[in-house]
Amino acid sequence: MDAYEQITRNVSEVVTEDEVRALAESPDGKRAYVGYEPSGVLHIGHMLTATKLMELQDAGMDVTVLLADVHAYLNDKGSFEEIRDTAERMKAQFLAYGLDEEQTEFVLGSEFQFDREYVLDLHALELNTTLSRAERAMAEIKGGDSVKVSQAVYPLMQALDIVYLDVDLAIGGMEQRKVHMLARDVLPAIDEDAPTCMHTPLIADLSSGAGKMSSSTGTTISMEDSTKDIEEKVNAAFCPPTANPDPADDGTERENPVLQIFEYHVFPRFEQVVVERPEKYGGNLTYDDYASLEAELESGELHPMDAKTALASYLDELIAPGREKIRAQK
């Protein structure tokens, strides 16, 4: 696999391909970043972008993880003290999940976002952005039930972070794409380069296969889940024997979240996946890549229940170190 393929593996969107190809020419020392609002416990959404960061590290890139305490505050996620408290725990969980400590720099937003120069640049961006544009950019990520002025400032700070953290490649889930597009539009207004971005897919809701897995409603897999929690959640997941389920009765598109998790969480971290299967159903199955697993689920050779059992076991293995960390933190 060449560097470009490795860097863009499993992403939904590359902006722009030419820019990433240029990065892939000499990835060593290039800097990628993701910003996260601190939350007490890593969930599967955090882990998805973290997996991508690990792949970028394997390709030779350095990684900055922004623990976006100021952003979380602006997004109505609680008091500053509470938020900063969780940031440190989050860092430990990322390391436990597998980010390389040598190649990862953790930065707290408040370390540089109050600098005079930063704030002046921020105001310059504000001057170049309409409220409705900022609001649209935030549509997918805002917390709370009404739009605050702080939430209009939020995406502009993300744009500036890319400049101040000296980032070559901005990573985020697909919910971040409008923010990143805003950054590409507005940064040239202060004579900065439009950032190169890649967006990871969003995992569908575990129980319905529709929309995106939400941390607030529905079922989410997080680092504090016990082995039993994971088994129960995965077993309850929507999983027709196909990668392309029929739409729901009301017409909404559905995905197969079990396959998605195999594709985006398990195969990037394991060379080989062994599905343990009772003798009466034919014994164990072994897969070296995601495509062959999907094909056999589709053909009926692999039964969804056996796939689920295997998925729960691999997920548990991925989460176990972080789970230990969380227990130690309490």
Place this chain on the structure above:
RNA sequence: CCGCUCUUAGCUCAGCCUGGCAGAGCAGCCGACUGUAGAUCGGCUUGCCCCCCGUUCAAAUCGGGGAGAGCGGACCA
């Protein structure tokens, strides 16, 4: 600053006029059927009716005050 509308189950809302057991759809949960889930069928759960004060035998419902949300207007020397 002024005016109008809204606030009831996890969600969308009905009920308010004309006071009398707190409702529906969806979601959720439990079973049946499937070697998973979903679909289907059967059953079940769910409440600070935004808050306070008042009227009344009795208030989600009527009156007063307040809060939050949405919309409009005014001001622009």
